[in-house]
Amino acid sequence: MLxxxxxxxxxxxxIAISNCKSIHSYQTFPPVNKTNECDNVCQTxxxxxxxxxxxxxMDESVDPCNDFYSFACGKFVKETIIxxxxxxxxxxxxxxxxxxxxxxxxxxxxxxxxxxxxxxxxKKLYKACMNKTQIEAIGLKPLxxxxxxxxxxxxxxxxxxxxxxDWSWTWAxxxxxxxxxxxxxxxxxxxxxxxxxxxxxxxxxxxxxxGLSREYLTKGFDDKIVKAYYEYMVDMAVIYGxxxxxxxxxxxxxxxxxxxxxxxxxSSEERxxxxxxxxxxxxxxVQKMYPYIQWVAYxxxxxxxxxxxxxxxxxxVSVPSYFKKLGQLLQDTPKRTIANYMMWRITSYSSFFLxxxxxxxxxxxxxxxxxxxxxxxxxxxxxxLTKESLPxxxxxxxxxxxxxxxxxxxxxxxxxxxxxxMELILNDAKWMDDETRQSALNKLKAMSTxxxxxxxxxxxxxxxxxxxxxxxxxxxxxxxxxxxxxxxTDLGFKEFRKPYIKTDWTMHSDPAIVNxxxxxxxxxxxxxxxxxxxxxxxxNRPTYLNYGGIGMIIGHEITHGFDDQGSQFDLNGNLVxxxxxxxxxxxxxxxxxxxxxxxxxxxxxxxxxxNGINTQGENIADNGGIKETYLAYRKWQKENDREQxxxxxxxxxxxxxxxxxxxxxxxxxxxxxxxSLIIPxxxxxxxxxxxxxxxxxxxxxxxxxxxxxxxxxxxxxxxxW
Numbered sequence: 001m002l003x004x005x006x007x008x009x010x011x012x013x014x015i016a017i018s019n020c021k022s023i024h025s026y027q028t029f030p031p032v033n034k035t036n037e038c039d040n041v042c043q044t045x046x047x048x049x050x051x052x053x054x055x056x057x058m059d060e061s062v063d064p065c066n067d068f069y070s071f072a073c074g075k076f077v078k079e080t081i082i083x084x085x086x087x088x089x090x091x092x093x094x095x096x097x098x099x100x101x102x103x104x105x106x107x108x109x110x111x112x113x114x115x116x117x118x119x120x121x122x123k124k125l126y127k128a129c130m131n132k133t134q135i136e137a138i139g140l141k142p143l144x145x146x147x148x149x150x151x152x153x154x155x156x157x158x159x160x161x162x163x164x165x166d167w168s169w170t171w172a173x174x175x176x177x178x179x180x181x182x183x184x185x186x187x188x189x190x191x192x193x194x195x196x197x198x199x200x201x202x203x204x205x206x207x208x209x210x211g212l213s214r215e216y217l218t219k220g221f222d223d224k225i226v227k228a229y230y231e232y233m234v235d236m237a238v239i240y241g242x243x244x245x246x247x248x249x250x251x252x253x254x255x256x257x258x259x260x261x262x263x264x265x266x267s268s269e270e271r272x273x274x275x276x277x278x279x280x281x282x283x284x285x286v287q288k289m290y291p292y293i294q295w296v297a298y299x300x301x302x303x304x305x306x307x308x309x310x311x312x313x314x315x316x317v318s319v320p321s322y323f324k325k326l327g328q329l330l331q332d333t334p335k336r337t338i339a340n341y342m343m344w345r346i347t348s349y350s351s352f353f354l355x356x357x358x359x360x361x362x363x364x365x366x367x368x369x370x371x372x373x374x375x376x377x378x379x380x381x382x383x384x385l386t387k388e389s390l391p392x393x394x395x396x397x398x399x400x401x402x403x404x405x406x407x408x409x410x411x412x413x414x415x416x417x418x419x420x421x422m423e424l425i426l427n428d429a430k431w432m433d434d435e436t437r438q439s440a441l442n443k444l445k446a447m448s449t450x451x452x453x454x455x456x457x458x459x460x461x462x463x464x465x466x467x468x469x470x471x472x473x474x475x476x477x478x479x480x481x482x483x484x485x486x487x488x489t490d491l492g493f494k495e496f497r498k499p500y501i502k503t504d505w506t507m508h509s510d511p512a513i514v515n516x517x518x519x520x521x522x523x524x525x526x527x528x529x530x531x532x533x534x535x536x537x538x539x540n541r542p543t544y545l546n547y548g549g550i551g552m553i554i555g556h557e558i559t560h561g562f563d564d565q566g567s568q569f570d571l572n573g574n575l576v577x578x579x580x581x582x583x584x585x586x587x588x589x590x591x592x593x594x595x596x597x598x599x600x601x602x603x604x605x606x607x608x609x610x611n612g613i614n615t616q617g618e619n620i621a622d623n624g625g626i627k628e629t630y631l632a633y634r635k636w637q638k639e640n641d642r643e644q645x646x647x648x649x650x651x652x653x654x655x656x657x658x659x660x661x662x663x664x665x666x667x668x669x670x671x672x673x674x675x676s677l678i679i680p681x682x683x684x685x686x687x688x689x690x691x692x693x694x695x696x697x698x699x700x701x702x703x704x705x706x707x708x709x710x711x712x713x714x715x716x717x718x719x720x721w
Contacts, residue, residue, distance in 0.1 A: 042644035046540030051646035065706035069690040073666035080668040085376035088669030095534035116460040118393035124472040129382035142478045153343035180482030184209045195575035206318040207265040213680045217262035228368035254341040264325040277318045284311040292327040306493040353478040371670030391510035396457045398512040407532040408452045417632040431586040439578040443571040448524035454505035518560035520569040525557040544653045547633040548660025555625030563620040593718035605671045624721035654703045665689040
């Protein structure tokens, strides 16, 4: 059956394994050596599988010098069927689907009293989520009990709520904290790291987290998504018992209040400047500037005796203009309107954990926003939520069973090689002065790397100590989740007076995730176990695919340390301007080229232009990352034997590198979803994460013999690093 199944796959993709010379060749590509043709083709199951996958995504009828994204991903875009429950499909989501299956098998295992308690907590939460019969049976009661103790949702209570003359939004936030709801609906209070001294934790306040993206809310009621959001609010209130006419009037006023919060908030473009976000004051100063809150009493109430502050405490105000305008807005807005808004936010949040009637109405809203047509399989949702809620416990289960240990050493070797290329690029940057260059080199050298998972995740006692105060009731889904929220907030406040230790293993204990990260504060790059598989990495395939896959991701994360935001922090993760003025001018000129290049791209399905300013950090990282990784692979080639081709793919190793890198960004999205991503997201759509960086690389044009002036080899190229 294995051979039959394997042949069926090969037949569908046009790979011939019985005749080595029956392979496709694109006439403009440099010819490969025909000597010992069969010996030069990898025939292992791993290579055959990779060839099948790659050919299944390509459209070889497209000229790669005209549109390399369509060449690499044409079939993927045309033939991928987006499941009704998904906004889109990408290589990341495909690997994520495999990860979901692996986690599901672990979470479905029977609860064993002899197992480590955190592992049973995860299984209990999964069971609580899966118990739809129990969730439907108790209905809205879990939330109604809480909201009644919070004074009720005015639009549902009607005139009875008018008796709540002692209600205030500050009182409501304090109560939200006790029950596990967010504290950031009016403004955000958090424990963060001091930008100027990254070993110290500090209090910070910031603008509110909104129920809908600021970029939509500032457009007003005429925007299609804002209208859908408003209708969603009204319908949910009616389900909870509100009169529709009253709901339409009152919730419109609440939405207008939220729009005003959005209008006094700073934009995502403005928030790219961390210096502007760093405004430390004592609470005594803040009390004078913003007297509409009793700050010391308010913060101590939220800390619930875990910690305490006085008027000498330093607090960072991220957006002073927001807090200056917030006082007048709160004064001008009736408290019933504010109460309706705040109770709407916790109701919307909680409804996800309750009945199918509520969730079906949520689905209608999600369809308007991102085109999703139906609820996903319950087990997928429960697996994701359990992993996100208890990442350390679920991650420990995952790596113990599924992580291939040899992946860590291979990935570290690639990190070192790619980092070496970044060092050479810094040394070769003639536009940098020597002092700035040395600061950059010092930062690169100090950059920490975390691959796979921390060793402590194999130690049950450490995981048990971390989770010792977590409680899960497998018969009450909502309350269990809220308990986890309280646990997380308590944990943050407990850490407040402790130094921020960048190497603390708990900071790197979410291995079951298909993503990678750079942290400016810790000056570190991280590649969790979940991303070291699938399209991105495998020990059973040629190295050129791994450099194009995980290697390109590694280069991307390294370069983040030197993009428009990462470059604001020094080697220790402190907000320090280490750039000489003349070198900074050169840097900004180079970044401007990237901003303008991507700002002139138009996404074809929506007709929307990309935001070159908002996406510049990711674009700089994409461009620098692919350059570093390509150079690293070319050096690897010189040190190692010639790699075999894949069956059916008559391309050089360098061409396969570019193809592998491009296919990392193959995607198929619904138009609604693309729009919802383009407007607020800092990432460019996948199509432009291929076209942009490759058009800027002369090495790509040389490897594919693209004529100067062709779409993939323009005369003007942008390069920061």
